[in-house]
Amino acid sequence: xxxxxxxxxxxxxxxxxxxxxxxxxxxxxxxxxxxxxxxxxxxxxxxxxxxxxxxxxxxxxxxxxxxxxxxxxxxxxxxxxxxxxxxxxxxxxxxxxxxxxxxxxxxxxxxxxxxxxxxxxxxxxxxxxxxxxxxxxxxxxxxxxxxxxxxxxxxxxxxxxxxxxxxxxxxxxxxxxxxxxxxxxxxxxxxxxxxxxxxxxxxxxxxxxxxxxxxxxxxxxxxxxxxxxxxxxxxxxxxxxxxxxxxxxxxxxxxxxxxxxxxxxxxxxxxxxxxxxxxxxxxxxxxxxxxxxxxxxxxxxxxxxxxxxxxxxxxxxxxxx
Amino acid sequence: xxxxxxxxxxxxxxxxxxxxxxxxxxxxxxxxxxxxxxxxxxxxxxxxxxxxxxxxxxxxxxxxxxxxxxxxxxxxxxxxxxxxxxxxxxxxxxxxxxxxxxxxxxxxxxxxxxxxxxxxxxxxxxxxxxxxxxxxxxxxxxxxxxxxxxxxxxxxxxxxxxxxxxxxxxxxxxxxxxxxxxxxxxxxxxxxxxxxxxxxxxxxxxxxxxxxxxxxxxxxxxxxxxxxxxxxxxxxxxxxxxxxxxxxxxxxxxxxxxxxxxxxxxxxxxxxxxxxxxxxxxxxxxxxxxxxxxxxxxxxxxxxxxxxxxxxxxxxxxxxxxxxxxxxxxxxxxxxxxxxxxxxxxxxxxxxxxxxxxxxxxxxxxxxxxxxxxxxxxxxxxxxxxxxxxxxxxxxxxxxxxxxxxxxxxxxxxxxxxxxxxxxxxxxxxxxxxxxxxxxxx
Numbered sequence: 001x002x003x004x005x006x007x008x009x010x011x012x013x014x015x016x017x018x019x020x021x022x023x024x025x026x027x028x029x030x031x032x033x034x035x036x037x038x039x040x041x042x043x044x045x046x047x048x049x050x051x052x053x054x055x056x057x058x059x060x061x062x063x064x065x066x067x068x069x070x071x072x073x074x075x076x077x078x079x080x081x082x083x084x085x086x087x088x089x090x091x092x093x094x095x096x097x098x099x100x101x102x103x104x105x106x107x108x109x110x111x112x113x114x115x116x117x118x119x120x121x122x123x124x125x126x127x128x129x130x131x132x133x134x135x136x137x138x139x140x141x142x143x144x145x146x147x148x149x150x151x152x153x154x155x156x157x158x159x160x161x162x163x164x165x166x167x168x169x170x171x172x173x174x175x176x177x178x179x180x181x182x183x184x185x186x187x188x189x190x191x192x193x194x195x196x197x198x199x200x201x202x203x204x205x206x207x208x209x210x211x212x213x214x215x216x217x218x219x220x221x222x223x224x225x226x227x228x229x230x231x232x233x234x235x236x237x238x239x240x241x242x243x244x245x246x247x248x249x250x251x252x253x254x255x256x257x258x259x260x261x262x263x264x265x266x267x268x269x270x271x272x273x274x275x276x277x278x279x280x281x282x283x284x285x286x287x288x289x290x291x292x293x294x295x296x297x298x299x300x301x302x303x304x305x306x307x308x309x310x311x312x313x314x315x316x317x318x319x320x321x
Numbered sequence: 322x323x324x325x326x327x328x329x330x331x332x333x334x335x336x337x338x339x340x341x342x343x344x345x346x347x348x349x350x351x352x353x354x355x356x357x358x359x360x361x362x363x364x365x366x367x368x369x370x371x372x373x374x375x376x377x378x379x380x381x382x383x384x385x386x387x388x389x390x391x392x393x394x395x396x397x398x399x400x401x402x403x404x405x406x407x408x409x410x411x412x413x414x415x416x417x418x419x420x421x422x423x424x425x426x427x428x429x430x431x432x433x434x435x436x437x438x439x440x441x442x443x444x445x446x447x448x449x450x451x452x453x454x455x456x457x458x459x460x461x462x463x464x465x466x467x468x469x470x471x472x473x474x475x476x477x478x479x480x481x482x483x484x485x486x487x488x489x490x491x492x493x494x495x496x497x498x499x500x501x502x503x504x505x506x507x508x509x510x511x512x513x514x515x516x517x518x519x520x521x522x523x524x525x526x527x528x529x530x531x532x533x534x535x536x537x538x539x540x541x542x543x544x545x546x547x548x549x550x551x552x553x554x555x556x557x558x559x560x561x562x563x564x565x566x567x568x569x570x571x572x573x574x575x576x577x578x579x580x581x582x583x584x585x586x587x588x589x590x591x592x593x594x595x596x597x598x599x600x601x602x603x604x605x606x607x608x609x610x611x612x613x614x615x616x617x618x619x620x621x622x623x624x625x626x627x628x629x630x631x632x633x634x635x636x637x638x639x640x641x642x643x644x645x646x647x648x649x650x651x652x653x654x655x656x657x658x659x660x661x662x663x664x665x666x667x668x669x670x671x672x673x674x675x676x677x678x679x680x681x682x683x684x685x686x687x688x689x690x691x692x693x694x695x696x697x698x699x700x701x702x703x704x705x706x707x708x709x710x711x712x713x714x715x716x717x718x719x720x721x722x723x724x725x726x727x728x729x730x731x732x733x734x735x736x737x738x739x740x741x742x743x744x745x746x747x748x749x750x751x752x753x754x755x756x757x758x759x760x761x762x763x
Contacts, residue, residue, distance in 0.1 A: 003531045006569040043558045044565060108757040138753065220622060221440060222671065223664040225629040228604075229405040236403070259671045262621065272438065274617025282596055286622045289597040293604040309593040316557045316594070317601075 007047040010239035014038045014246050014297075015209050016052070017182060019097065020131025021158040029157065030129035033057070033097050035212075035297040036248040040239060042295055043317045053318050054292055056299045056307045057097035057133060058089040059254050062112065062120055063104035067302070068264040070280045074304050082120060086128045093304040099133035100124065105146050106137035114146050118153045125154060133160040133184075133250075133300070140168045148175035155179040162186065162250075163214055166197050173204050184250055186214040189226045191234055191245070198244045212298065213247045219256035219263075220287040227251075231294035251291045254302030257284040281305045289313050324374075326354035332370040333363065340364050356380055356400055357407075381571045383581050385522050385547055387414065387449070387500040387609075388476030394448045396549075396608035397582035402568055405634050411582075412631040413602075414609045415623060416449025416478060418586070421465040422456040427472065434473035438621050441638060441663060445624040447475060451502065451611050452490075454481030463489035470494055478502050478524075478611065484511035495519040500549065500609075502526075502584070506536050513543045522547040524584055528554070530563060537578040549609065551584045557598060560585065564606040582608030589613040600626050638663035642686035644713040645670075648679030652720040655680045655762060657748065657755075658706055659727060660687040660695050665752075672755035680759065681718065685709040692727045703736035710741055 016036040021027025033055050040048020064079050065072075078084040082100070089095035102117055104110035121134065134150055136143030147161060148171060161176050162184030169185075176183045185201055187194035194213055201211055215234070217227040231249060238246035257263055263283040266276050273279060284306035288299045292314065301307045330350035341362035343349040352358040353374070360366065360374045384398040394414035401407045419429045430450065438445045450469060454462045462481060469477060470493065477499035479490045487501055502524040504512035509525070516523035525540060525548055527533035533552055540548065550567060554560045567583055570576040585607045587599045596619040599610050603626050612619070632638055642661040647670065659669045661684045673680050685706055687695035695701035710724070722743040726734065728750035738745050749758050 003534050005530075005566050006573050041565075044562055045558055046562060106757075108761065218664070221625040221629065222667050223629075224626075225404070225632055225634070226664065228629070229403070229634055232403050233405055259675060261671070261674065262625070272436075272617065273621055278592065278616060279618035279621070282593055282618050282622050285593055286596055286600050286626060290600055290604055290626060293601055305593075309591075309597065313594060313597045316598075317561075319556055319558055321556070321559050321562075 008040060008044075009047065010040055012239055012241045012243070012246060013051075014235075014238060014248055014295075015211075017160075017209055017212055017248050019133070019158060019160045019182060021156060027157045028125060028129060029131050031096070031131065032158075033131045033298070038235075038295065041235065042293055045321055050318065052297075054297050054299065054314055055096050056288070056301050056310055056314075057099050057131075058093065058095045058304075058307065059099045059101060059252075059300050059302050060085045060089065061104070062100065062102050062117065063110055065103065067258060068280070070264070070276055071258055071303055083123060083127055086124055086130075089304075090128055090130055093307065095130060095307075097131045097133065098124075098128065099135065099300045101135045102137050102146060104137070105142050106139050107142060109137065111142075114149045117146050118149045121150050122153050125157060131159070132157070133162065133298075135162045135184075144168070144171040147172050151175040151179040151181055154181070158182065160184060160212060160250075164197065164201060166193055166200075169197065169201060170204070173201050173206055176210075177204065177206050182210040182212060184212050184214045185247070186216060189216050189218075189223075189230055191230050191237075194230075194234060195242070195244045198247065202244070208243065208247065211247045212250045213245075214250050214252065217251045217253065217256055217287075217291060219253075219260040220283055220290065221262060222256065222260055224287060224290060228290065228294045231291065231296070235295045248297035249291075249295055250298040250300065251288070251296045252300045253288040253291065254284055254300055254306075257287040257306075258302060281309070285309045285313075292317065324354065326351040329353050329374065332366075332374060334365045336365065338365065379580075381575050381580050382568075383546065383548070384411070385549055385582050385608075387478070387498065387522055389496070389498050392448070392474060392476065393498070394476050394609070399568070399582075399606075399608075400572070402565075402572065404630065408633045408635065409631050411608070412627050413607055414448045414476070415620070415627065416447055416451050416475070416609070416611045417615060418451040418453050418480065418611050418613050419465075419469075420453045420455040421458075421462050426465060427468060430469055430472045433475060436617065436620060438624060440625060440628060441640070441667070443628065445621075445628065447620065449478055449500075449609065449611065450475040451478035451480050454479075454483060454486045457483065457486075459483065459486040459489040462486040463493055466490040466493045470497065476500070482508055482526075484508055484515060487512065487515050491515060491519045491521075495521065498522075500524060502549075502551070504536070504540065506532065509536055509540050510543070513540050513545045516547070517543065517545050522549055524549045524551050526551040526553055528552065530566060530579075534578045537581075541578065548581045549584050550579065550581050551586070553586075555588065557601065561601060561605050564602065568606045584609040584611065586611045587613065592616055592619060595619065596622055599623055603627055604630055637689035639689040640666045640684055642684045642709065644715070644718070645682045645684060646679075647673045647682055648677070650679040650681050650718075652718065654678075654719070655725055655759065656683060656715065656719060656723065657681070657725045658683045658685060658709075660685055660690060660692055660701055662687065662689050662691045662695075665691045668752045669755065672752045673759065676756040676759040678759040678762070683709060683713055683715075683724075693729050696730050696733075701730065703733045703740045706733075706737055707741035710743070
């Protein structure tokens with residue numbers, strides 16, 4: 001006697017977004033990242049397709065980051081030079097992509113000039129052929145100066161730029177649109193703002209296949225569940241036909257997880273929490289893997305061991321029945 | 322199939338007596354139909370109506386208790402597939418598997434027992450210890466159960482498919498209402514008998530959903546109703562599909578043979594991967610998770626994840642509204658004010674900690690609302706803040722009179738200065754800018 005299962009089939013799928021342009025297509029990337037295309041809830045292979053598996057990318061900075069020692073140690077002195085850091089990620093840690101955070105552009109954090117940063121990105125593109133995500137420093141005025149210039153010098157490479165937010169999206173969207181890149185639409189754990197921002201960006205003429213949603217995740221133990229449920233709700237709406245929520249998700253897991261006390265406090269401070277080395281890696285990895293269950297497509301991460309384990313876990317999740 | 326709200330209403334007394342705490346019988350009937358309340362709340366039901374309703378209003382996933390007293394694990398009775406639809410009701414029980422052939426058994430028991438963490442004001446610990454009958458020897462098994470009983474008060478899972486071993490162990494620990502993890506297609510009648518006479522719950526194992534359904538149907542014929550389901554499946558996505566199907570069949574079809582909580586075993590592979598696997602099961606419907614081996618960080622991370630996934634989306638977690646010293650503040654340290662919504666408070670806390678500037682945070686009772694929401698709802702006003710400042714007796718802590726408020730409520734600055742007599746400094750809008758704000762304060 002057969003058991004009649006309850007399978008969910010949906011009318012719509014998530015958009016497919018491509019980051020990076022190869023040499024044959026007019027860019028200079030050695031590989032590209034393709035995400036999206038899911039036709040149903042994550043990893044239920046007998047009822048829906050995960051066309052492109054979720055992907056991890058390494059976060060790198062234009063300045064030496066003020067990270068905890070247990071996160072800095074795998075990179076050693078390479079953290080002092082963005083290009084060395086990027087090379088290490090590609091060659092040693094087998095990175096599939098890089099996410100450059102231009103922290104040093106911030107008026108309080110070095111206030112690097114537009115030209116300096118544009119030059120850095122040009123060099124990075126020349127020396128490392130991985131697909132690239134570029135993030136501003138979080139200061140709207142400064143980001144509106146640097147990001148359009150960087151979009152211009154990287155024209156043709158189809159990079160992913162971030163972040164467009166509800167009260168500051170026009171400058172960045174216009175630049176990204178003109179130079180053929182993709183955009184991150186960031187909303188503060190709010191499904192309505194996420195949708196509204198996608199509409200505003202689309203209204204400027206940006207094709208929906210060039211938009212990625214940043215739902216603003218929280219770390220394990222620090223509000224993870226809010227973004228988790230926002231992502232589940234957005235996915236259910238997207239599969240039911242809401243085109244303005246059918247974008248892949250990018251989750252800044254490393255940024256959040258490494259702010260958690262559990263990832264940083266040493267064994268003397270918290271003697272009953274176990275090894276700090278293992279704890280930090282685990283905190284980032286479990287934050288990332290939990291968002292995979294809510295539909296995450298791009299996981300921006302920091303610690304190479306956490307990345308390695310999450311990649312392995314993604315492969316396990318992708319095993320067909 | 323369940324009855325509709327109107328079907329149920331017809332069976333109620335229709336007196337609107339409010340003894341059930343609902344305003345009307347109709348409201349109570351609608352809540353019953355949604356399975357969000359219980360018919361026992363109505364004291365005036367006729368016997369006939371009670372019988373009809375009891376059989377129809379059984380929860381789609383049976384509530385199962387392992388253990389006794391307040392430390393018992395209670396799982397099941399889940400009502401939704403997605404936590405935003407309502408909430409996940411009964412946090413998954415987490416346990417460690419130990420083996421009766423292991424020379425270090427006592428060490429593991431002590432490890433499991435002593436492990437305890439405190440987060441967001443809650444005490445977190447394991448609930449279960451599962452003893453695996455690796456020795457295949459009933460006497461050894463019983464002896465080890467005794468060792469567990471003597472050394473810890475964790476709820477016990479007896480993992481053996483040998484009825485003799487289970488019987489020997491039950492003689493020692495049946496008063497603690499252990500969970501018998503051992504029924505399968507070959508031994509179920511013996512196991513059902515043992516579970517029934519000891520009045521404990523029984524785990525039913527099979528290799529796939531169809532076989533599981535068959536075995537459960539046979540066991541249900543013996544009138545045993547306290548069951549837990551288990552599918553022995555190593556492939557991760559297949560197991561997630563099993564868990565999803567069981568939850569969907571129970572909730573959407575009210576399919577009784579699978580209307581029970583599910584137990585999963587995370588087999589030892591690699592510490593991080595094991596934790597990620599257990600985490601996926603935590604998010605996707607497992608009610609009891611047993612780990613073959615686990616380190617302190619793994620268990621801390623999983624207990625934290627459980628806290629997140631099982632929190633109530635409608636009732637935000639709150640911190641106690643009071644003054645919190647961060648780092649080692651002195652009389653000249655900055656004072657920041659924020660709400661008592663956990664997420665807001667912990668976000669601010671993380672930034673203040675990251676700045677390494679020792680400070681005080683005053684958390685104001687906003688009934689768990691975030692800064693802007695609370696401000697709009699008049700829970701985070703100049704008046705409320707100055708009240709909280711008075712209660713905190715700040716003059717005993719600080720030698721200055723300057724308070725930093727969130728940038729989003731800058732408009733209240735003048736009002737707050739008037740009401741409190743303190744000078745107000747407007748901080749950044751987002752907590753993420755707090756680190757540099759505090760560093761540049763002086």
